[in-house]
Amino acid sequence: MSTAPMSNSNPSIDAPSLRSRHPLGHLPAVRNGLLALFDQARDLGPVVELRMAHTTITVISSPSAVHHMLVKNAGQYAKTTRGYQILRLLLGNGLVTAMGDDWRQHRRIANPAFRREAVAGFVDTMADSTQAWLDSLPSKPGSVPIAQAMHRLTLEIAGKTLLSRDLSARGDTIGEALETVLPGFASLSRSILPHPWRWPLPATRRFMRGVRTLDKVTYEIIRERRADTRNHPDLLGMLMLATDPETGTAMSDQQLRDEVLTMLLAGHETTANAMAWTLHLLAKHPDTAEAVHAEVTQVVGTGKITAAHVGQLDLTGRVFDESLRLFPPIWVHARQAKQADVIDGVSIPKGRIVFIHTFGMHRHPDLWDAPERFDPDRFLPSRRAAIVNGAYHPFSMGQRKCIGDRFARTEGIVLLAAMVRSLRFVSVPGSVVVPEPALTLRPMGGLPLRVSRRD
Numbered sequence: 001m002s003t004a005p006m007s008n009s010n011p012s013i014d015a016p017s018l019r020s021r022h023p024l025g026h027l028p029a030v031r032n033g034l035l036a037l038f039d040q041a042r043d044l045g046p047v048v049e050l051r052m053a054h055t056t057i058t059v060i061s062s063p064s065a066v067h068h069m070l071v072k073n074a075g076q077y078a079k080t081t082r083g084y085q086i087l088r089l090l091l092g093n094g095l096v097t098a099m100g101d102d103w104r105q106h107r108r109i110a111n112p113a114f115r116r117e118a119v120a121g122f123v124d125t126m127a128d129s130t131q132a133w134l135d136s137l138p139s140k141p142g143s144v145p146i147a148q149a150m151h152r153l154t155l156e157i158a159g160k161t162l163l164s165r166d167l168s169a170r171g172d173t174i175g176e177a178l179e180t181v182l183p184g185f186a187s188l189s190r191s192i193l194p195h196p197w198r199w200p201l202p203a204t205r206r207f208m209r210g211v212r213t214l215d216k217v218t219y220e221i222i223r224e225r226r227a228d229t230r231n232h233p234d235l236l237g238m239l240m241l242a243t244d245p246e247t248g249t250a251m252s253d254q255q256l257r258d259e260v261l262t263m264l265l266a267g268h269e270t271t272a273n274a275m276a277w278t279l280h281l282l283a284k285h286p287d288t289a290e291a292v293h294a295e296v297t298q299v300v301g302t303g304k305i306t307a308a309h310v311g312q313l314d315l316t317g318r319v320f321d322e323s324l325r326l327f328p329p330i331w332v333h334a335r336q337a338k339q340a341d342v343i344d345g346v347s348i349p350k351g352r353i354v355f356i357h358t359f360g361m362h363r364h365p366d367l368w369d370a371p372e373r374f375d376p377d378r379f380l381p382s383r384r385a386a387i388v389n390g391a392y393h394p395f396s397m398g399q400r401k402c403i404g405d406r407f408a409r410t411e412g413i414v415l416l417a418a419m420v421r422s423l424r425f426v427s428v429p430g431s432v433v434v435p436e437p438a439l440t441l442r443p444m445g446g447l448p449l450r451v452s453r454r455d
């Protein structure tokens with residue numbers, strides 16, 4: 001661990017630039033591997049410029065720059081990038097995409113649903129849903145499409161905990177819609193056209209088809225809740241009771257739709273990928289899987305996992321933390337500079353799109369010993385203190401930090417503990433697992449793993 005935070009004070013210099021002779025700059029290289037391209041930028045310096053066709057972007061990879069952009073000077077960096085413009089077509093003005101007073105008001109309404117006591121109350125559902133999934137597996141060893149299984153399971157948990165709704169019957173519909181929306185998002189965000197979603201391109205049509213399906217499901221959920229006379233003290237209940245402090249009016253169906261869809265997607269797409277990557281790592285590191293098994297047997301035994309166990313499952317939690325380091329589901333953070341600025345002594349012009357290369361920083365040789373090695377012990381309290389502030393940020397930092405970080409880590413621990421206690425996971429021989437960087441970091445090919453029961 002070496003990089004000390006640098007100062008952001010003047011005088012500034014122009015950013016070093018990753019050169020390209022192609023008339024479109026680095027845009028064609030994106031198709032061959034965005035992670036590799038951003039890694040090249042990271043290796044050139046902490047603040048580096050890349051030309052993508054007619055646009056210049058800045059890639060940043062230093063902890064002090066991350067802190068500057070997400071915490072210290074967060075107000076000067078807006079969610080107005082192309083990615084957020086496309087995301088707004090999907091999520092409208094929900095908590096992830098909202099800005100300014102809208103965002104502040106909605107965050108205040110949603111906060112209670114994510115407090116410690118509320119999340120502790122979700123552990124029972126997390127454990128029950130995981131047990132039901134374990135029971136549904138065939139008794140003989142076989143290959144399981146892990147990414148899809150984790151998506152269905154985490155969607156079910158998000159539905160039951162946040163909306164008091166069993167969404168398992170809608171899992172396939174939502175899953176298929178996401179299979180349409182996510183590749184559409186990737187094509188639109190990398191298109192050479194300035195506003196590709198305004199054109200009837202195949203990618204636009206595909207993306208909007210998925211949006212319409214998700215719209216339909218979300219409005220159904222809201223209609224069903226309005227017709228339900230019981231009191232549900234969940235996130236949806238809080239949203240429905242909330243009123244505008246100035247006008248006194250409740251949220252419209254459209255506003256509820258944006259928040260519900262945001263929570264469903266933010267609350268399951270990320271954790272599903274985190275779980276899939278963690279099981280992949282345990283399949284590659286059977287010694288660690290056995291150590292997790294020993295911990296769960298000692299802490300929980302054969303009974304049900306409860307909220308009281310979560311804090312004691314120390315290694316299990318560190319395995320999850322290390323998985324988020326190696327495979328952060330949100331692998332990049334993008335913002336647009338509202339004003340000219342200076343980051344790490346380098347000039348950032350007004351309007352510049354800046355990407356924090358989270359994936360590359362989590363594996364930066366200047367920030368981590370043996371960065372490519374899977375080593376959950378780097379999160380032991382004695383070693384955690386050496387991690388430079390800003391070097392590790394799977395849930396982002398500052399005021400726009402993930403509202404669901406406690407929910408996600410609790411869910412990760414409960415699901416992992418229950419799964420490793422019952423199952424062994426082995427990689428399919430000859431399979432190569434490649435991370436696919438789009439809206440989230442998904443394992444290409446769905447990550448089939450061989451699964452066998454321990455008993």
Ligand code: HEM
Pocket residue numbers: 095096097107158262263266267268270271274328329330333394395396399400401402403404405407408
């Ligand atoms: C491992 C799992 C998770 C990861 C890695 C993750 C990561 C993140 C990151 C990086 C952000 C910032 C995004 C941005 O700047 O646009 C974020 C925001 C957010 N996340 Fe998560 N998240 C996870 C789980 C969850 C869960 C379980 C929920 C809800 C149940 C959730 C709800 C949200 C919401 C609503 C926001 C927007 C917060 C705001 O701007 O005020 N996330 N998440």
